[in-house]
Amino acid sequence: MAHGWQDTGLRYGLVTRIFHWSMAVILLWQFSGIVINRLIGRSALTDMLNSTHGEIGAVILLLAALRALWGFYNLGNRPKHESGPLGTAARLGHIGLYVLMLFIPAVAFLRAFGSEWGLALFGVEIVPRGAEDIGWMVTPANLLHGIFAWTLLAMIAGHIGMALVHRFVWKDEVISRMAGKTGKLQAAE
Ligand code: HEM
Numbered sequence: 001m002a003h004g005w006q007d008t009g010l011r012y013g014l015v016t017r018i019f020h021w022s023m024a025v026i027l028l029w030q031f032s033g034i035v036i037n038r039l040i041g042r043s044a045l046t047d048m049l050n051s052t053h054g055e056i057g058a059v060i061l062l063l064a065a066l067r068a069l070w071g072f073y074n075l076g077n078r079p080k081h082e083s084g085p086l087g088t089a090a091r092l093g094h095i096g097l098y099v100l101m102l103f104i105p106a107v108a109f110l111r112a113f114g115s116e117w118g119l120a121l122f123g124v125e126i127v128p129r130g131a132e133d134i135g136w137m138v139t140p141a142n143l144l145h146g147i148f149a150w151t152l153l154a155m156i157a158g159h160i161g162m163a164l165v166h167r168f169v170w171k172d173e174v175i176s177r178m179a180g181k182t183g184k185l186q187a188a189e
Contacts, residue, residue, distance in 0.1 A: 007078035011177040016074070019067040020178055023060065023101070030056045031153055054112070055121055057105040064101035071098075079177050090162070093155065100152040104145060111141035 005014040012020070033049025071078075081087035112119035114137025118129035166174035 007074040009077070009079060011180070012078060014180070015070060016067075016078070017178060017180050019063060019070065023063055023067070026056055026059055026063075027156065030060065031149075035153075054108075054119065057108055058121055060101055061105040061109070064098060064105075068098050068102070093159065093162075097152070097155055097159065100148055100155065104148050104152060107141045107148075108145050111138045111145070114138050 003013070007013045007016055029049060030053065033046045033053070036043075037046040037050065081091045109119075113127055114134035115127075116129065116131055116133050118125070118131070119127040163175055166172050
């Protein structure tokens with residue numbers, strides 16, 4: 001018998017749901033400071049949100065790595081994507097989200113380790129300021145960090161959009177699996 005914290009073929013368990021919704025909140029935090037800054041300019045609010053950019057990035061990297069491991073461990077043991085082109089698109093979209101959540105902070109840390117700007121996380125100096133830039137370490141993030149971060153934001157918008165289509169157009173139970181709803185699904189287990 002499956003425990004509530006494990007995934008099953010019919011719904012996501014507590015561990016997966018905690019990963020999913022905690023990452024939703026911290027990604028919202030990470031993007032909102034930058035987006036608000038772009039839309040209406042710099043303020044005390046955007047300074048506060050953006051002052052944790054590296055720390056939130058570190059938490060996202062850690063959670064994404066743990067979540068990917070948890071996903072592999074549960075691969076044969078969680079709700080399946082539908083067959084056909086929509087299911088394939090959903091599977092590729094989810095893989096893409098994982099890849100970006102790992103790549104975007106990883107490449108930024110590579111830059112931080114090889115950059116004259118140094119790096120402090122949670123008030124602790126990790127890399128001192130003032131060293132020489134190391135080209136191969138800073139170039140990938142200079143080229144890709146921003147563009148891939150905006151791509152991630154667009155994919156998150158698509159992800160939320162498709163979840164709403166499932167809920168309000170197709171009226172299926174895809175959202176319930178991640179909302180931890182009891183009822184029809186659990187009764188069927
Ligand atoms: C998943 C985690 C992260 C996300 C979603 C993210 C997102 C973003 C976004 C949207 C921008 C603005 C790009 C633009 O202005 O066009 C940005 C810039 C920046 N981020 Fe991140 N970031 C993450 C992690 C990190 C980490 C861990 C660090 C540092 C160790 C970092 C350092 C920077 C820096 C220095 C910039 C300004 C230069 C640039 O655009 O490349 N980021 N980030």
